[in-house]
Amino acid sequence: MLIINALYLLSTNPQEVGRCGHGSPCEQLCYELHDGMYECDCREGYILREDGYSCYEINSTASPPSLEDLKLNGIEDIIYQKDAVMDALEFSLPNVTTTESNDIPQVIPNFTTPSPSRANYTTQGPRLEQKLTSDETGVPRATSPISTIKPCPLDCGPGGGCSLENSEGAPVCLCPLGRGGERCEEDKEIQSPRFTGSSWLAFPALRGAYKHVQLSLELRPEAYDGIFFLTGERDDMAGDFMALLLHQGFVEFRFDCGSGVGVVRSEETVLLNQWNHVTLYRHRWDAWLQLNGGKHVQGRSKGLFSRITFREPLFIGGPGNTTGLTEKLLVARGLRGCIRHLEVNDHVYKFALDPRGEATKGYGIEECTADRCSRVPCQHGGKCLTSDNSAVCLCPLGFSGDLCEIRVDLQVPSFNGSSHLRYRGLAETALTWLDLDITFKPTAPDGLIIYNGHRMDGTNDFMGLYLNDGYVEFAYDLGTGTVVARSQFRVALSEWHQVRISRTGRLAILTVDNQLPEEVLSPGAFTQLSLPQNLYLGGVPNFGIVSPQIRVRTAFIGCIQKVKINGRTVSILAEALGGANVDNCPHPCVARPCGEDGVCIPELDYFTCRCKPGYRDHLCSRGPPSFHGVDSYLRLNDASTLDVISSDPLVVNVRFKLSSESGLLLYASAGESFLSLGLEGGALVLRYSVQERGEEIRVVHNSTTVHDGLWHRVKAVKDGSSGLLIVDNGAAITRQSVEISQRPITHPEDEGLYVGGMSVAPLRALTRYKNGIKGCVADLVINTDYHLQLINHSDIGHNIGECEA
Structure with missing residues (x-):
């Protein structure tokens, strides 16, 4: 690659590292690299010499570059300069042959000193036919484009391949592009390609893309894994490459400029059986990826090389004849689904076979039936799904009907x-x-x-x-x-x-x-x-x-x-x-027997009614209390409650939903001991006193978000000097720290069980909180058998409301 000689220069001139300013060692252009390195380059019409810093004019009469110069530096840049072409017939070297095929010819370019009279060059892309190998006699032989472990008996016609791709091992034909039917016996024009996981399309190698690639495509995947864009330098993945693929539902862009693989991975997964839009931009080492208009995810390839050599075909929908996939890509199978748009560097590809389109080869391509959905206008956000011969609407919640046109009041x-x-x-x-x-x-x-x-x-x-x-x-x-x-x-x-x-x-x-x-x-x-x-x-x-x-x-x-x-x-x-x-x-609940002010609760073939907050009748009671954070609380200080909260161990189970990230949820005090439960900066914190030590123990649970407006359940245990917290039946948290107690002596008038907060004066005197919680408390059980009916304790509440849901 071009940068190899620059690396040689760096290794022999370490004092020049990172010098692209005044006194740059580069004859023409200099680029700062990451990690303090740099790279020399030449202006248009010049190529870099073998020394890595001087330039040679292509049409100059000066001494020509060496063959090594051309191999390592110049020819790669000439091929991939924008709008530049190269005529392979202008070059020849002894003992190098040209290989031909009856279908798509391949010319292997051979290079000598270029003629000064010719400034433009052309070359053809790589051959897409089967690779030629040698048998034991040394005679070249053609290999099949599809390999199978055991013999596949079907005759799939010229260019077709037999595959044992399904789980039952039944043989199927993968037909060449333009053919279809069980034995590839039919002419078939593909308008919108669908890939089966074993199929692929091939296009000529990318041009003018060795430094910059801007790509957009639309795909409709049917599985969470598969390669849908692959091209590079060699067919065994040993050289440079660039690939787009699905891995566990995420879109990944993997690329190697010659010194290590870079990976950019979307933050969201694709939508199965729906059209997804992927945008990719790569400039030298750096790349960013966007899925469905979401966040731009950025990444960078490894090492100092910044250019990608493209000699292999561009494979769409699958890896083609590329090998060595799992080591570099982790995925070896092709896409299962459809692609309907592909644009690379402002060029929109035509999927049909050349000359009607641009595809030079293809296997196992089917017609995508997803466009049948254009004739099925699903309403109210419904999604269209296709089967073999039809398309149906997948209706969102609250709607039904063939086109999701019927609004449904869902009950059961x-x-x-x-x-x-x-x-x-x-x-x-x-x-x-x-x-x-x-x-x-x-x-x-x-x-x-x-x-x-x-x-x-x-x-x-x-x-x-x-x-x-x-x-x-x-x-x-x-x-x-x-x-x-x-x-x-x-x-x-x-x-x-x-x-x-x-x-x-x-x-x-x-x-x-x-x-x-x-x-x-x-x-x-x-x-x-x-x-x-x-x-x-x-x-x-x-x-x-x-x-x-x-x-x-x-x-x-x-x-x-x-x-x-x-x-x-x-x-x-x-x-x-x-x-x-x-x-x-x-079900009877569908008829809404509880009226507009009640909720029907199904019980097998029958039901009961529960009233909405604020309504009462013989079947209903008020909803759980809600608290608004300031001077809003329930207080229980009857003898039974004081007796329960003074026990040791003390076990508290409480169910709540909160919208505030700080505040006192519960406080229990009897005699010289206390226990509090609250939120501090979003973390759930249990505090309690140890009488004989005069200390305050603190247990923090910060691995679960509990102020998200959803219902959560917490179990808090104080057992002597030990304590634990369990949130939503998760793992028990027992990590504790000891703090010096700053709590004054509790007066009898302040004893009791407080839920949701306290009045302002005792709250700030007795606790480390400034406010109560904002939210609702539905259930409170102490020591497994003392169940407090919070709904019926409104007479001892202060400044509380009724939870809406």
């Missing part, structure tokens, strides 16, 4: 086999234990009911509940192997069923209705379950994200009316982050 969700609801994942809340209660009514014997995984490719930890031939199965993997709990009997269709899963560590217990519980124990030594991805109910948008250990690959069909996770009832519709094709289940 119904799933039709193409539906799903999406929620925040369980993340770390299910690490050690998980309690899951679901009430559902199936109308089909197979289907995924609930799923949460660790990775978007279905690997690593997961948990899933599903129906398999009428049996209820719960499968999970803690990282050392999958185990499945299966019900004793099939469940009846079109009837309501209640399923409970209780998992602690490796042990899980599945209970279905009144059947005997089924216990299973996961293999290995791992005991924790990490589920950072979204949780799905009723199905998933794509089964590629589901572990292959889940024994069904279809979505649930039927109704789901209740989901309870770790003791908390999930508001199935209100808490959903998104979903599709969810309609109403036939």
